[in-house]
Amino acid sequence: MSQHSIKQHHKELRSLLGNRFSTDDAVRDAHARDASYHRGALPDAVVFPKTNVEVSEIVKICAKYYIPIIPYGTGTGVEGAVVSTEAALCIALNKMDRILSVNEDDRDATVQAGVTRGQLNKHLAELETQLHFPVDPGADASLGGMAATRASGTSAVCYGTMQDNVLGLTVITADGTPIRTGSRARKSAAGYDLTRLFIGSEGTLGIIIELTLKLTRLPEVIAAAVCAFPSVADAVDTVIELMGAGINIARIELLDEHQMDAVNKYSGLSYEVAPTLFFEFHGSADAVTESSKAAGKVATANGSGDFRYAIDENERKRLWQARYDSYYAALNLRPSSVGYVTDVCVPISRLAECIAKTKTLLKYSNLTATMLGHIGDGNFHVVFPLEPGNKVELVEAQQLSEQIVDIALKLDGTCTGEHGVGIGKRTALEKEHGEAVNMMRAIKHALDPQNLMNPGKVFL
Numbered sequence: 001m002s003q004h005s006i007k008q009h010h011k012e013l014r015s016l017l018g019n020r021f022s023t024d025d026a027v028r029d030a031h032a033r034d035a036s037y038h039r040g041a042l043p044d045a046v047v048f049p050k051t052n053v054e055v056s057e058i059v060k061i062c063a064k065y066y067i068p069i070i071p072y073g074t075g076t077g078v079e080g081a082v083v084s085t086e087a088a089l090c091i092a093l094n095k096m097d098r099i100l101s102v103n104e105d106d107r108d109a110t111v112q113a114g115v116t117r118g119q120l121n122k123h124l125a126e127l128e129t130q131l132h133f134p135v136d137p138g139a140d141a142s143l144g145g146m147a148a149t150r151a152s153g154t155s156a157v158c159y160g161t162m163q164d165n166v167l168g169l170t171v172i173t174a175d176g177t178p179i180r181t182g183s184r185a186r187k188s189a190a191g192y193d194l195t196r197l198f199i200g201s202e203g204t205l206g207i208i209i210e211l212t213l214k215l216t217r218l219p220e221v222i223a224a225a226v227c228a229f230p231s232v233a234d235a236v237d238t239v240i241e242l243m244g245a246g247i248n249i250a251r252i253e254l255l256d257e258h259q260m261d262a263v264n265k266y267s268g269l270s271y272e273v274a275p276t277l278f279f280e281f282h283g284s285a286d287a288v289t290e291s292s293k294a295a296g297k298v299a300t301a302n303g304s305g306d307f308r309y310a311i312d313e314n315e316r317k318r319l320w321q322a323r324y325d326s327y328y329a330a331l332n333l334r335p336s337s338v339g340y341v342t343d344v345c346v347p348i349s350r351l352a353e354c355i356a357k358t359k360t361l362l363k364y365s366n367l368t369a370t371m372l373g374h375i376g377d378g379n380f381h382v383v384f385p386l387e388p389g390n391k392v393e394l395v396e397a398q399q400l401s402e403q404i405v406d407i408a409l410k411l412d413g414t415c416t417g418e419h420g421v422g423i424g425k426r427t428a429l430e431k432e433h434g435e436a437v438n439m440m441r442a443i444k445h446a447l448d449p450q451n452l453m454n455p456g457k458v459f460l
Contacts, residue, residue, distance in 0.1 A: 006044070006087075009065040013047060013089075016057055020048040020095070031072050031082075031090040035139075037338045037386060037394065038080030038423060043070065043090035050095045052170065052178060052209050059207065060176035062089055068455050071203040073145030074116065076137075078341045079422030081149060081202045085456055093144055096209060104129050107215045108167060108184055113144025113208050124215070131215040134159035137418070138327070144208045149420040150200030154323070157243075157376030158250040158282065159216060161418070163199045170210035171198055174448040184212055197443070202420055203454035205447045219250075219282035223292055224316040227304040228274040232256055232359060232371075235275045236352040238302045239375050243348055245298070248291045251280035252376035253323050256359075259330065259370035259383075263322040266329035271322055272305065278323050280316075323372070330370045330383040337385035340394070342401040344408035345379040345417030355380060357407045367396055379417035405431065421458045429458065 014021045022028070028042040044067070049055045062069050068088040075082060084090060096112040099120060103109070104127075111120060117133060118140040124131050137146060137153035145151075147169065152161035159165070168182025181194040198205055229235040235254055242249060254277055255263070261273045279295055281288045288311075296307040310316050322329075331337050346354045355371070362369045362382070373380025382404065384397040405415045405428045415421075415428035430437055441459055444451075 005065050009061065009067055010045065012061045013045065013058065016054065016061070017047055017049065020050075022046045022048075028090070031075070031092055032084040034075050034077040034080060034082050034422075035339070036078040036080055036424070037340050038083045040080075040083040041086040043084040043088045046090040046092055048092050048095045052172070055091065055096075055172050055207060055209050056176045056178055058089070058091060059172050059174070062452060063175055063450065066450060066452065068452050069207070070454050071144075071148070071207045073114065073142035073148070074139065076139035076141045077145070077149060077420065077422065078339070079416070079419045079424040081420055081422035081454070081457055083423060091207065093142065093209070099123050100210070102127060102129065102131075103184070104131065106184060107131060107217070108212055109133070109215055110210060110212045111143055112210055113142060115143050116140045117143060117146065120213075130218050132218050133165070133213055134216045135162055135165055143211055143213065147199050147208050147211055148201065148203050150418070152374070152377075152379075152418045154251045154253060154374055156374060156379075156418075157252060158248075163196055165214045166195060166199060166211055167214060168212040169195055169198055169208050171206040171208055173206045174450065174453050178209075179206075182212065200420070202422065202457050204444055204458050205453060207453070221283065221285045221288045221311065222250075222316065223281045223288045223309065223311045224319045225279040225281075225292055225295065225307055225309045226271075226276060226319045227296075227299050227307045228272040228276045229299075229305075230274070230303050232275040232355055233352055234302045234304070235277050236355055236375065238277065238299050238304065240348055240351065241298050241302070242295055243376060245294070247294045247298075248281065248283060248287065249279060249295065249376060250282040251278070252374075253278040254371075254373050254375045254380065255322060255326060256371040259326055259372050260322065262329040262333050262370055263325050266332045267321055267325045269322055274305075276322070277304075278320055280320075326370070326372050327383060331385045333368055333370075334385040334387065336388065338388050340384040340386050340397040340401070341381055341419065342404055343379060343381040343417050343419050344404055344413055344415060345377065346408050346411045346413030348378045350411035350413065351375060351378050351380075354407055354411050354413065358382065358404050361400055361403055365396065365400060367393060367400070369400075374417075377417070378413070402428070423457055426458065426460045430460070
């Protein structure tokens, strides 16, 4: 692109947005990466729209000058989905943070894409609605970003993922046209399911600017429990038995012995350094008591230690502190390290085999590694704290990640349960879907013929 075209592009954006158009190096650098080790070029500029009309006009200007576009939420992803490419415009959506409506009787809310999960739940609490949005990826991510990456997290075993909790979207397409997908109705047989097409597309098909979300009633009672096991296999066997028995569990998380050691050191805790399950139970007082007792019996039968149980909110948070601190605790094992995180998901019946083979790989690795997972739905993560700039370590982490993916795919699983593809798992996507990736490319080309929407992501 000529310097004249770049100047004209900047001139039109500055005219539209004023001081919400920035070419400042520090601003560009802050929007060039996510929470992972992935790095790219600085974006050419960063813009901060506030309205749907502004996003539409920005995209039209970019289409006019053939400028690549990268939508940016909170930057909490770990597969490079928002890593910038040369000469791209970063559209930061954090100023699109209005909660547009809450419909208590219908249990839904419509929000702008920059609203975070925590912000929405705080607003619902202030309204005294007894409603909440249950999808919890850990970080206080933007809801637009969560939809774009098809996020899930600790509560997915009970409440589902983003694709289960989004009723409709407003999306700005590659030529700047706003479209509405879905509605507030709880079901529809009208046409293609475009909502699910955009969920998980990682900004490669359009920019999500509004979402209509399902809300869930707050449970009457919440209880937490923690118990350690002699081995990871014993913990996984417990999970498989619990899920097969249909015991109502809202969250069930596994931290391996290395992760437990890390959180003890990071948070000043004194948990047993052993594979440990963290439970949460939601429902009526009677239902929570019944479920927790049943879970305790199964855990004990599989060799667990004390089944530590709590209903008091402060005590529940204390029990779960190790899980909340897990990622940064892993990085703390090597101060100043950067996290390389991989995740896979398999059918629950194949989980024990997948984890056992992964643990064998890690045993013979030269790298420090911890394992944790939302294992109630067969999803687990491995965290490698790497020395920044150490190419030898990075190559080994990438090779191990590829091997873990291969194990999961052979067990009828997926290369990523919730982190997405970004730039980190494009090869893995090919392995998993084969010729179907060509159909994905065809959809991309049909909706974005100039390849301006987050180019270089998802597909090689």
